[in-house]
Amino acid sequence: MHLTKDEEHIFDGERGWANQICMKILVRLGELFKAQKLIPIDSAHISGVSYKTLGDAPIEFLQALADAGGRTRVKATLNPQSLDPKYLLTRLPKAITNKQLTILKQFDKMGVTQSLTCTPYYLVKPEHSSHLAWAESSAVIYANSVLGACTNREGGPSALAAAIIGKTPDYGMHVSENRRPNISVNVETKLQDETEFGALGILLGRILADKIPVIQGLENASESDLKQLSAALGSTGMTNMFHLIQDSHQIKKEKLQKINVETQDIKRTIESLTTASTQKPDLIFIGCPHCSRNELAKIACLAQGKKIKPQAELWVCTSRHVKQQAAADVEKIEGSGGHVLTDVCTIVSWTEMLGIKTIMTNSAKTAHYAPTLSKAETILAPLTECLKTAFQG
Amino acid sequence: MQKLTLKGRTIVEGHCKGKALVSEKPLSFLGGVDPSDGKITEKNHDLCGKCIKNKILCFPHGHGSTVGSYVIYSLTKKGLAPKAIINQTADPVVVVGAIIADIPMIDQIDIKQIKTGDTIEVDACKGIAKILKDKKS
Numbered sequence: 001m002h003l004t005k006d007e008e009h010i011f012d013g014e015r016g017w018a019n020q021i022c023m024k025i026l027v028r029l030g031e032l033f034k035a036q037k038l039i040p041i042d043s044a045h046i047s048g049v050s051y052k053t054l055g056d057a058p059i060e061f062l063q064a065l066a067d068a069g070g071r072t073r074v075k076a077t078l079n080p081q082s083l084d085p086k087y088l089l090t091r092l093p094k095a096i097t098n099k100q101l102t103i104l105k106q107f108d109k110m111g112v113t114q115s116l117t118c119t120p121y122y123l124v125k126p127e128h129s130s131h132l133a134w135a136e137s138s139a140v141i142y143a144n145s146v147l148g149a150c151t152n153r154e155g156g157p158s159a160l161a162a163a164i165i166g167k168t169p170d171y172g173m174h175v176s177e178n179r180r181p182n183i184s185v186n187v188e189t190k191l192q193d194e195t196e197f198g199a200l201g202i203l204l205g206r207i208l209a210d211k212i213p214v215i216q217g218l219e220n221a222s223e224s225d226l227k228q229l230s231a232a233l234g235s236t237g238m239t240n241m242f243h244l245i246q247d248s249h250q251i252k253k254e255k256l257q258k259i260n261v262e263t264q265d266i267k268r269t270i271e272s273l274t275t276a277s278t279q280k281p282d283l284i285f286i287g288c289p290h291c292s293r294n295e296l297a298k299i300a301c302l303a304q305g306k307k308i309k310p311q312a313e314l315w316v317c318t319s320r321h322v323k324q325q326a327a328a329d330v331e332k333i334e335g336s337g338g339h340v341l342t343d344v345c346t347i348v349s350w351t352e353m354l355g356i357k358t359i360m361t362n363s364a365k366t367a368h369y370a371p372t373l374s375k376a377e378t379i380l381a382p383l384t385e386c387l388k389t390a391f392q393g
Numbered sequence: 394m395q396k397l398t399l400k401g402r403t404i405v406e407g408h409c410k411g412k413a414l415v416s417e418k419p420l421s422f423l424g425g426v427d428p429s430d431g432k433i434t435e436k437n438h439d440l441c442g443k444c445i446k447n448k449i450l451c452f453p454h455g456h457g458s459t460v461g462s463y464v465i466y467s468l469t470k471k472g473l474a475p476k477a478i479i480n481q482t483a484d485p486v487v488v489v490g491a492i493i494a495d496i497p498m499i500d501q502i503d504i505k506q507i508k509t510g511d512t513i514e515v516d517a518c519k520g521i522a523k524i525l526k527d528k529k530s
Contacts, residue, residue, distance in 0.1 A: 024492045028404060029485055048460055057428050058463035060470050061493055135459075155459025157489045 001030050001169070002037050010165070018070035022161035029158055030169030039131055039170045042149075043075040044163035045120045046112060047135035048156025050082040050348035051100040058156075059099070062106035065160075070110050073166035077115035077123060078107055079136050080290075080317075082349050084341040092350055112163065116343035117319030119227070119290040121147060131174055133162030137234025138227070138289050138365065144241035146226050150174045153240050173240050181243050183208060184256040187217035189263040193382035197225040198364025199269040200261065201232025207259060210238035214245050214256070224295055231289050231365040273367035276377035280311065281360035284390040286383060287317030288345050288363035293326050296340075300329035302384070306391040308337030313356075314390045316340045336391065347373050362386050397524040399502045404483055406518045407497025410525070411476040413511040414448035415504060416440045421457030422464040422490060431473030449513045449522075450475035451504040455487035465490030477515040479504060479522055 003011060011027060013020040026038060048054055082100050083089050089097055108114060115123055118136050126132055126143055132151040134140050135158075143149040152172040154162065162168045172178055185204065191197055197218075204213060221229075221244070233239055286299060299316055308314055316333055320342045323330055330340045346359060346366055352375045359370050360379040367380040381389075416439050420426070425435035431446040440452075445468075455461060465487070468474040478491055483500035491498040497517035507513065510528035515521070 021493055025489050028488050028492055032483060032485065032488060048463070053458075054460055054463070055423075055428075057423075057467035058460065061463050061466045155462070155485060155489070157459060157462045157493070158485065161489075 001027055001035055003027065007038060016069055018065050018068040019164065021065070022070065022164040025158060025161040026165055026167065026169055030171065033169065033171040035169035035171040037170050038165070038167040039174060040166060041074055041133050041162055041168050042126060042130040043077065043120070043124065043132050044072070044159050045077045045079070045132070045134040045136055045139060046107070046156060046159045046163060047079040049079045049103065049107070049116065051096060051103055052082040052348055052350055054103065056099070059102060059106070062103065066106045066109040070164050072111040072163040074163060075124065076112045076163035077117070077120040078112055079116070080118055080345055080348050081116050081343050084344045087339055087341060088344060088349060091354060096350070110164070115319060115321065117290045117321070118345070119292070119319060122290070122292055122319060123321050131168065133159050133168040135159040138231035140240055141230035141234050141242070142227055144173055144179070145230065145243070146223065150179070153238070179212065179241060181212050181214035181254075182256060183211045183213050184258045185213045185215045185261060186258065187215060187261045189261070189266060190220060191218065191225070191266065194225050194228045195270065195362050195364060195380060195382045196266050197221065198228040198232040199266050199273070201229040202236050202273065202364050202368055203261065203265055203269045205233045205235060205237030205239060208237050208239050210240070212239060212241050212243070214243040216245050218244055224292065227289055228364065231363065232368065235365045235368045270380055273364055273380040274378055275371055276358045276379050278358055278377075279379070279389070281358040281379055281389065282313065282356045283346070283351065283359050284312060284314045284386050285317070285346050285359055285361045285363075285366060286386060287315065288347065288361065288366040290345070291316060291318040291322065293322055296322065296326045296329045296333070299383070299387070300332040302387045303333045303336040303338060303391070306336045306393070308390055309392050312390050314338035315346070317345045318342060338390070346370065351376060360386055360389055397506060399506060399522045399524075401479070401499040401502040401520045401522065403517055403520040404488055404498040404500055405491045405496060407477065407495070408516050408518065409476045409497055410512065410514045411447060411449045413507050413509055413513045414440065414443060414445060414450050414475075415507050415509045416452040418452065419454050419456040420452045422455065422461030422486065423458040425457065426464060426468070428464055428467050428471070431468055445475045446473045448475045449477045449479060449515060451479040451507050453481040453504065454484045456484070457486065459486050459489070461486045462490035462493060465496070466494045469494040469496065477517065479507070479515065
């Protein structure tokens with residue numbers, strides 16, 4: 001790999017241990033993936049924040065890096081943590097919440113924005129063709145496919161190293177030849193709601209491995225639908241990007257391998273993601289990935305004048321940033337008895353500690369992970385059905 | 394006995410000697426190694442129950458969560474880390490872990506040539522692993 005003089009100095013430790021270790025991570029990873037050079041990035045998004053998924057091991061390293069002067073050089077955002085600063089903070093044991101706080105402090109010291117969201121693109125929308133070092137697979141796929149930015153699927157440590165150096169190795173999704181589709185998917189049925197888009201993602205992730213599909217038949221997709229597709233695709237496969245096409249001409253020219261998805265495939269996938277035998281979930285959860293302003297507005301509209309059933313609990317998860325901008329909608333949802341939580345989601349929190357055994361959600365990603373990561377049974381259904389279950393009458 | 398020298402690629406520089414612990418299976422450090430005692434806990438793993446402390450740990454490659462890199466660092470801080478890591482094909486999780494924990498590491502080595510209990514000298518600067526004494530001798 002070719003390094004500039006400045007990069008070499010950092011690699012040799014002339015700017016201290018923190019910068020040296022981060023440069024080493026980027027250079028060695030670059031060599032592993034046959035990158036020729038490092039390229040500047042506009043932003044980094046760092047995963048590995050929740051104490052539930054991290055455990056104790058990373059705390060020492062994050063502390064060492066922060067104490068040795070590791071500071072971010074570009075805009076850097078954080079993935080969700082294991083609790084929100086109000087509701088769950090008081091319901092979880094002190095020993096756990098203190099550890100979570102310690103982790104956040106280290107990131108804060110290094111200059112990482114406490115965004116605590118899996119949708120960093122609602123804070124600052126990356127420019128088309130810009131280079132990023134993002135972890136969090138749902139955001140990676142969304143950035144590459146919907147926003148036209150370029151990012152590999154980073155891990156927590158490599159995204160942090162990129163944030164501190166302000167660069168990333170030039171390979172994979174940063175190279176335009178690697179962004180071309182190499183398989184064609186024809187969705188023969190018109191997908192009806194966000195849950196069906198999620199189911200398509202789960203299904204394709206399993207089939208595609210790391211191939212880049214060009215998908216035909218999603219003309220009606222909204223940004224929320226594509227967010228569900230991205231999140232689900234990242235949960236079951238290594239695909240980092242998809243293309244949408246409305247005109248079948250181009251695919252024929254390129255003679256790509258073809259896959260057809262039928263109504264039955266989507267139906268079966270949704271059925272397989274519902275594991276609960278009960279129709280009375282302990283928790284109804286919306287907000288994986290975190291809700292946008294539009295989604296909050298839609299939920300508020302459906303919640304207005306309604307009341308949550310006595311035995312049920314509704315979580316609507318979003319970022320601090322979006323919640324702040326949607327005060328009126330938040331008031332309506334909370335007025336119905338729902339909780340609008342920031343910073344968190346069920347996957348990275350301790351739902352089992354709260355006695356939650358069945359989760360109903362509109363997110364295929366959550367339904368995919370909940371049985372293993374939350375030890376919960378699942379009911380997967382679109383937003384309208386989730387809210388019908390949550391509200392009385 | 395003839396000394397066997399295996400040539401691979403430098404991942405993290407360093408030089409050391411120790412006993413080999415060899416696996417045929419990929420290893421996940423998150424959930425697969427107990428950070429409190431350095432024992433492998435991954436179910437159905439051929440090294441399940443074995444301690445990696447001070448060993449020349451040889452396995453094909455890592456898998457699983459990138460949090461695994463931090464586990465390698467944590468093991469080092471507790472004195473439970475392997476002396477060196479030899480992989481068939483290095484993967485990002487183990488590479489980042491070895492860098493931040495400063496554990497000598499090489500890859501592109503045919504680890505089938507190495508048996509558990511062999512005495513190995515690792516010169517990671519040159520990307521070399523020498524089998525000094527095999528288990529039987």
